[in-house]
Amino acid sequence: MENSKENGNKTFKIARLIYDWPKPWDGLAPAPYYLTKHQKELGNEVTVFCGRWARSGGPEMIKGVKVFSFPREPLEGLMLLTTAPLATIRFLFWRIFNKVDIYHVHGHFGLYLYLYKLIFGWLDDTPLVSHFHNTTAGRLEIAKKDNLPASDNFFIRHISLPLSLISDKLAIRVSCACIFVSKQNIEEAIRFYNAPREKCFLVESGVACEVFSAEEKIRTEGVKNILYVGALTERKNIQNLVEGLSFLPKSYNLTLIGRGHDSYIGRLKETAEKVGVLDRISFAGYIENSKLPKFYATTDIFVIPSLYEGLPKVVLEALASGVPVLASGFDIKSPIKGLYFLDNLTSRKISNEIVRIMRSRVPVDVSYIEKFYSWKAKAEEVQAIYEKITK
Template sequence: MKILHLISQYPSKTGSGIYLSEVYKNFKAMNFTQKVLCSMNEDDIVEVNFDDFEIVKFKSDELPFPVVGMSDVMPYESFLFSNLTGENLERYINVFTSKILNIVENFKPDIIFTNHLYIMTSIVASLDLKCKVFAFCHGTDLRQLYKNDIHKKFICDNIPKLNGIFCLSGKQKEEIINVFNYNKDKVYVIGGGYDLDFYYKDYNKTYSKDAKIRLIYAGKFSRAKGIIYLLKAFEMVKDKYNVELILAGSGTGEEYDEIINYSKKLADKVKLYGYMNMSEIGDLFRSCDIFVMPSLYEGLSLVTIEAMACGLKVVMNELENFINFVGEDITKSKNIEFVKMPTLYDTDKVIESEVDNYILRLSIALENQIKNLYNNDYEQDFSSKMTQFSWKNISNNIKRIVV
């Protein structure tokens, strides 16, 4: 059986790219024949681990603008979907249509897995192909629909033609049903996971009163990820304890510059790391103690699951999709300290009048989790609860649905 994977983004550096790569890896272990169509900027072609793949090249003669990002700030040079209009939109649709039809004709897939309920997936759904087409919703696609209407009719007209949709949580399933008037029996909650090869716990740690506590954030550097608020909250507690904050990831533009500049003010206690692969970030996680996820919007937050699999304690916002997916056995543990979300506008921006109180709540949560470590007040075997969320289990669930 042949599977074609499609993504209009880089097949790395973001959650959806990692999602595709992990599904590919696990279906390869099941001996499926696979091919990938992904996107990259022509001046930034990165290495991939696919046996058979093709690239839609942006910043090229065919597509003279950068890869169009599912988020407004990406960890690589990108173009906004809100600006994808007129001739650029026509080029985008034509290039993807031509590429997909050509690959389908030559590769002859039995199943297509396409990522994001947005323009590329709508193109695939509109082509009336003879193979089954299943899409993965990552949350950023729904956010784009909420943020702008310019492509909404084309997308909403075609998404209902898909054979099925995989989503991250029960809440997201309800959104998909409502937004696209989609058949509820064809939306499957499968969540997201982690790779057992890279994310695992080494040993149980104990903490003396003078032990250094290492906090870490890993992911995209942008304001929507809440990093600037994390830095200000950390600034309120950094001199009370023997602590260090690590920021691992990358970004672009003014928001990235803002985060870097603020980090430099706290250089004695804040360490900056660039983009890291899964092996590197897994090793770094195991050397740290508390993972912080201050993001204001997430489809699920796979990186939080990865961090918990490595034995880290967590401070994070009350992200509904995450809470809904992992269940009470995880969320009621002292290993996670939740922070009440501020009121947002435009899906991922904090109302100015609530910024200070939110930063205070975040600082209190950091302090609570630091104290829990010093008091050894947490579940030692907590990471064992995370094995249910391995990519191997999730890929087997996908297989049972599509085959």
């Protein structure tokens, strides 16, 4: 640890282990990238160990940040048997020759580093911060309550999920601090994993305000555009959003952005055709994160009716773009003007709430997002946690 010459505050040598890192820019990838970028701007030295998509053009580099990347899982659900151990072995070898003040580990990718700390923590007392973007136990509980399978994927069901549960429990045990993106995640960790409340810290997700802004809104007269961005899966409850479109005036259109299994997308299209709205829905597929601003610019309302979430980055992107959001499956620290929550996920309720929000014309408090949810603000929150555990 060193004192910053600029402001006298501590700076740290941080080793970050994270599976998702751009490119591509989907999933959780933007979050660790922008957090790292702003931690570097605070004077910290950051080294990243991450997954790498084949033929993606990644990893995306940040000036002054060393990035070690490793091939991602060959089959979905095998990350903890392939990329994670490979990255951990490389990290531990690198660690022999490099001083580190903080291990900052995101999610289940840190399983083997958690095991290392459990066994050799008496020898390596470097503070470890685990960063939870969800809890496996919480997701399984929601799936069970709604009579949904934990996953249709054999490897996820029988390998990834059991190992993820172990990873969560080990992270709680060996970490000096556990960062969670929502209050709900904290309560789940306490309830399912007996996490000590004093080591649980809330740092909600952030947004790249330099990319997403409300400056250029484009309105189409007589048309209302609804937008959803994210994975097309059962957990996101998109089928009810599609059905809900049938209860809305024909001036309302829906754009769905994101990847999904062909079988689920086929069912969505069947549902849309059955209720007579297929011609009002655009299945846009995957759109790179940096190209999303033009979609937010033409959107009147963003809807994400999920059964379970952490704190989706797309919610903050929409709000930063001045788009009101109707959401479910998570909670937030403080109310945000322009963010509305569903207490009922039926298609009729979703459509009724969309109409109510559109009629209210309440503007989004974009300045609040910029002040409290920029990645600069989030880097400062994380910095305060580092300082607390290294006193």
